[in-house]
Amino acid sequence: MRGLWNASRESGGGVFPRFQGRGCTFDVNDLAAGSILPDPDAIRRQATVVLATGEQLPTALALLELDGVVRRVVLCPPELTSTQLAAVASAAGADFMAVSDSSATEVPGLAKLVLRTRVRPARIERSASQNTEWVLLTSGTTGMPKLVVHTLDGLAGALLGRATGRRDIWSTFYDIRRYGGLQIYLRAVLSGAPLVLSSPGEPTSDFLERVGEAGVTHISGTPSHWRRALMSGSAHRINPSYVRLSGEIADQSVLDLLRQAFPAATIVHAFASTEAGVGFEVTDGLAGFPASFVSGAGGPAPGRAELRVFDGTLRLRSPRTAAYYLCDGARHALAGEDGYVDTGDLVELVADRYYFRGRQGGVINVGGLKVYPEEVEAVLNADPRVRMSLVRARRNPITGAIAVAEVVPAEAELVARDPPRAARLIDDLLSACRRALPAHKVPALVRLVASLEVTDAGKLVRPSA
Amino acid sequence: MSVRDEIMSTFRRVADAQGRRLAPLSDELKLTECGLDSLGFALVVASLEDSLQVDAFNVSDASAFPVTLGDLIGLYERAGA
Numbered sequence: 001m002r003g004l005w006n007a008s009r010e011s012g013g014g015v016f017p018r019f020q021g022r023g024c025t026f027d028v029n030d031l032a033a034g035s036i037l038p039d040p041d042a043i044r045r046q047a048t049v050v051l052a053t054g055e056q057l058p059t060a061l062a063l064l065e066l067d068g069v070v071r072r073v074v075l076c077p078p079e080l081t082s083t084q085l086a087a088v089a090s091a092a093g094a095d096f097m098a099v100s101d102s103s104a105t106e107v108p109g110l111a112k113l114v115l116r117t118r119v120r121p122a123r124i125e126r127s128a129s130q131n132t133e134w135v136l137l138t139s140g141t142t143g144m145p146k147l148v149v150h151t152l153d154g155l156a157g158a159l160l161g162r163a164t165g166r167r168d169i170w171s172t173f174y175d176i177r178r179y180g181g182l183q184i185y186l187r188a189v190l191s192g193a194p195l196v197l198s199s200p201g202e203p204t205s206d207f208l209e210r211v212g213e214a215g216v217t218h219i220s221g222t223p224s225h226w227r228r229a230l231m232s233g234s235a236h237r238i239n240p241s242y243v244r245l246s247g248e249i250a251d252q253s254v255l256d257l258l259r260q261a262f263p264a265a266t267i268v269h270a271f272a273s274t275e276a277g278v279g280f281e282v283t284d285g286l287a288g289f290p291a292s293f294v295s296g297a298g299g300p301a302p303g304r305a306e307l308r309v310f311d312g313t314l315r316l317r318s319p320r321t322a323a324y325y326l327c328d329g330a331r332h333a334l335a336g337e338d339g340y341v342d343t344g345d346l347v348e349l350v351a352d353r354y355y356f357r358g359r360q361g362g363v364i365n366v367g368g369l370k371v372y373p374e375e376v377e378a379v380l381n382a383d384p385r386v387r388m389s390l391v392r393a394r395r396n397p398i399t400g401a402i403a404v405a406e407v408v409p410a411e412a413e414l415v416a417r418d419p420p421r422a423a424r425l426i427d428d429l430l431s432a433c434r435r436a437l438p439a440h441k442v443p444a445l446v447r448l449v450a451s452l453e454v455t456d457a458g459k460l461v462r463p464s465a
Numbered sequence: 466m467s468v469r470d471e472i473m474s475t476f477r478r479v480a481d482a483q484g485r486r487l488a489p490l491s492d493e494l495k496l497t498e499c500g501l502d503s504l505g506f507a508l509v510v511a512s513l514e515d516s517l518q519v520d521a522f523n524v525s526d527a528s529a530f531p532v533t534l535g536d537l538i539g540l541y542e543r544a545g546a
Binding site: 203204205224227228230231232233253257366367394396397398399402404430434439440444445 | 483504508
């Protein structure tokens with residue numbers, strides 16, 4: 001138990017990273033002589049702090065100050081609504097909400113900590129007294145985020161003590177409050193490497209220009225982030241030696257496109273999820289992963305997650321898996337009794353390689369964001385003109401997949417004979433979805449159908465992808 | 466409707482549905498600056514797959530990845546839409 005600050009100092013050999021945001025730079029070394037917290041002594045050991053700072057930089061700094069000091073930190077991505085924020089704070093038992101702007105919305109019951117933009121000099125003893133829990137948010141079936149609890153040791157895993165090149169400069173398209181981005185943040189913090197952070201709403205070409213100017217050597221994102229980068233026409237502005245993809249299925253086409261765009265770079269696609277942690281990395285430039293990764297008689301290579309395929313889905317057991325789900329103040333297990341977490345990712349063995357075939361239960365991955373069909377179907381089914389509906393994934397070259405809906409109208413025959421009535425129903429359903437759901441969950445297409453297939457047990461037959 | 470007209474009208478429809486302001490459409494307009502985000506662009510492509518009945522994005526050449534609206538129209542025209 002060292003806390004992130006001390007771990008950073010030790011593994012970086014006394015070198016702290018520099019964070020480069022949009023229009024601002026912060027040398028982490030400055031935190032050695034002070035704090036950005038308004039009153040560091042006011043934060044109790046048992047406190048839970050929700051980090052809801054909008055921009056990434058204040059959270060990047062606050063994590064260094066709070067890990068090892070408080071009981072729990074909750075990382076909130078910027079798109080969280082105020083209703084979701086209140087629900088998350090309540091579920092986490094939060095005491096404080098750290099914000100970067102004093103005008104940020106109040107959440108009842110939470111004391112607001114307005115983080116300073118500059119360090120206020122103070123004598124601060126940075127000693128860790130506990131293993132702080134790091135809470136990450138992921139999509140849930142109900143539209144409210146699920147709280148996934150990690151510890152620094154689990155999150156950093158193999159990164160701790162791993163030397164990286166002294167000249168490495170990291171960046172990521174991800175927000176560091178998501179698992180994929182947090183991995184890059186920790187790599188920078190634990191190696192002393194500079195980190196270039198994106199800004200919410202920043203145009204891709206502007207970000208790539210900053211990344212290029214900073215001389216970034218290592219950069220990560222989802223396949224959707226990378227397609228967006230290629231489409232921006234500004235990919236040539238960066239010259240990375242290491243390109244990493246995670247968070248979605250990396251198909252052969254995006255791997256080939258990146259190979260052409262960055263012929264000298266090492267291109268790695270990693271399997272990771274907020275719950276299961278980092279599973280493995282694939283470095284041969286091919287989609288899928290070698291069958292030899294799946295645990296055989298010899299067991300896994302040291303430090304690598306153990307992989308199993310059971311019932312067609314990938315299972316993972318590793319020290320990097322999250323500790324538990326936090327729900328209504330209670331702990332809920334993520335893993336089965338054997339310690340394996342079901343990732344819900346369907347895989348298929350072809351020759352000596354496994355390929356990803358979508359998600360169990362029809363969960364749709366739209367550009368790295370999960371969509372549970374049931375949540376969208378609940379909105380569609382709330383219309384009295386709808387008998388039942390099915391939301392499923394459709395492949396898409398930009399975001400990997402999008403959601404589409406099939407709807408059985410209550411008066412199917414009547415609607416089928418009356419095209420204007422059908423068009424009105426579709427329009428109304430799409431409007432209802434737009435009002436009730438974030439944009440990535442709104443079906444791209446609603447199709448009226450006469451019936452949907454139902455199993456003997458009375459459940460909708462869900463396609464697997 | 467020509468491929469060009471279909472693409473233009475799809476951009477307008479998606480921008481309207483998403484409540485976004487579309488930049489004036491021209492061949493030189495960069496797709497990332499047209500006013501749609503990745504999701505909006507994904508919706509445009511999904512809609513064009515249906516209306517034009519082609520999967521134009523089946524490209525394997527990074528230099529062929531569309532950057533401007535003109536590139537995108539060319540991609541669909543070459544794909545035989």
